[in-house]
């Protein structure tokens with residue numbers, strides 16, 4: 001069966017790509033397109049051609065696996081397909097339905113015109129894979145839509161809704177039946193003898209580029225694109241698309257694509273792409289287990305987490321009740337929701353209409369009786385087991401019999417919470433990350449009695465809410481927070497030994513974290529961190545550094561009090577000699593001689609214990625695979641995606657290095673800092689994570 005079918009409709013050849021699941025442009029598709037285009041060109045009865053796709057998709061672009069193979073691609077290449085289109089003497093129209101992404105959109109932009117279904121989305125998301133478009137996307141997008149739109153869209157990689165694509169000039173018409181409209185457009189263009197329009201030759205949008213545009217844009221992305229390769233090469237290519245002849249701009253883009261494709265950043269981001277998809281697969285839960293439909297939801301607790309979770313549902317079009325007993329707390333929560341939506345409208349990330357539609361889906365509720373209609377209830381009350389058990393007892397009576405009862409706990413025992421209900425098989429953890437309507441991670445936690453259908457439902461919910469879902473086992477801190485404990489503790493041990501908050505944060509920010517660990521502590525509140533720490537029991541051979549306690553005792557609670565590990569003026573952090581005095585006093589009290597600590601040691605001592613605990617988590621089955629941990633850290637903890645996540649990063653450097661660090665730390669830090677047995681096993685043979693099952 002051919003992956004590109006050919007038919008004619010009233011003198012127009014229709015070439016349909018059918019390469020499930022997403023019509024990736026593998027070799028067979030490229031060959032099929034060339035063959036179809038030649039046939040259309042040679043058939044005197046054909047006046048025009050239309051390119052379209054089945055599988056509810058035009059094309060998701062180049063085949064990522066094929067690019068990854070590292071082998072030279074077999075001709076015809078995408079560029080050969082495009083050369084055929086541009087050489088054609090008959091009109092060629094692309095009909096875009098579903099998604100047209102990456103190389104898929106690049107093919108469409110090469111056609112003379114484009115029709116687009118109103119629900120379709122287009123985009124050049126290559127940057128998310130650490131790539132730049134490699135088939136003339138930067139040139140043609142820029143020439144059709146102008147450099148401002150191109151810079152924003154291609155460095156961000158977002159999917160552009162059809163209406164916006166029309167507005168900026170990427171597509172020429174919206175039509176419910178994009179294929180029929182494309183056939184008509186092709187026929188009419190042929191009948192009128194309309195000049196064939198090639199995006200590469202369009203000049204209107206690049207004629208008067210605002211002086212300083214590119215310098216300014218480069219300045220604006222300095223923070224967001226720090227350490228990355230692709231965004232900068234994209235800006236260079238768009239600039240060339242404006243300033244240079246098409247051939248030169250294409251050559252520059254191509255060189256950028258090759259440099260990015262061969263970079264470790266692309267490998268790491270590709271790992272994350274596939275890991276996110278792999279994380280959805282739960283052994284023992286096959287396609288026969290159907291998730292329950294989630295048509296309506298309820299959230300208990302209108303604090304920061306609760307309101308964020310409610311917004312996540314509303315943003316996905318799911319009506320949600322927000323329940324809070326005290327009227328003033330409920331009103332505060334709703335006010336917070338309104339102000340978040342107002343902020344999104346002001347920043348331009350949401351249209352006024354969409355914000356209003358989402359807001360209208362969030363309805364207040366003050367008593368439990370109102371919750372009977374929800375398919376899922378997410379509890380987001382204060383992190384206290386007794387309180388949560390009480391809430392679940394009430395929910396058990398109030399919620400619909402089939403409803404799933406989920407808890408947003410970040411570390412408590414799911415089974416102890418489930419025990420307060422008569423339906424433990426419908427109880428599960430859904431750990432959202434703050435701000436819940438923004439953060440992409442959903443860490444689902446399986447209780448010992450959670451049913452396969454309950455798990456399938458919350459995993460599917462992740463997709464519905466646009467989040468990366470990972471399934472964790474039930475233990476203190478689950479995957480993310482359990483590992484984080486070692487990271488936070490080590491930062492303070494480093495302070496005791498001679499590092500400064502500035503050095504530690506700089507090392508981690510240079511590595512790619514948006515914020516270093518001490519700046520994060522100041523943001524979250526040092527008192528909050530201390531409280532969590534006090535709730536934890538440490539084994540007898542371990543200790544906490546006294547630094548956090550002393551920082552809190554000095555009234556340095558963090559940003560909220562204007563001082564913590566730093567002093568704050570507004571939101572800018574400033575070094576404070578008082579903090580160093582406090583830290584030096586701790587070193588003295590502990591009898592530690594302060595020394596200068598190399599940056600590399602800081603990096604490894606912060607990340608290796610995290611990876612070590614990750615190995616234990618995999619060994620215990622708390623995480624199903626190392627890749628799941630990477631998904632958790634990239635989407636929930638600010639780990640730079642272009643480094644692939646902690647487990648991937650450690651594997652690239654060699655797992656034996658983690659073992660070495662842990663062997664150095666265990667004698668002073670305690671037994672839990674000993675190398676994880678799994679790591680020792682793998683490191684002994686120089687193997688990677690894949691060897692763990694053998």
Ligand code: 3H9
Pocket residue numbers: 021022024060061062063064065078099101102103104106125126129131132133134135137274277278
């Ligand atoms: C590119 O185009 C380079 C060019 O500029 C230059 C070339 C010279 N290839 O995400 P889903 C698989 S770079 C191969 O679960 P959804 C995916 O792994 C490319 N496979 O579905 C999954 O497999 P499985 C630029 C791909 O509905 C299955 O399809 N394009 C590709 O949630 C379903 O995917 C992109 O970066 C691919 N290109 O989302 C687009 N895409 O079932 C990347 C998907 O075995 N793709 N698969 O796990 C996406 O963003 C989403 O997949 C999409 C559908 C939005 C299309």
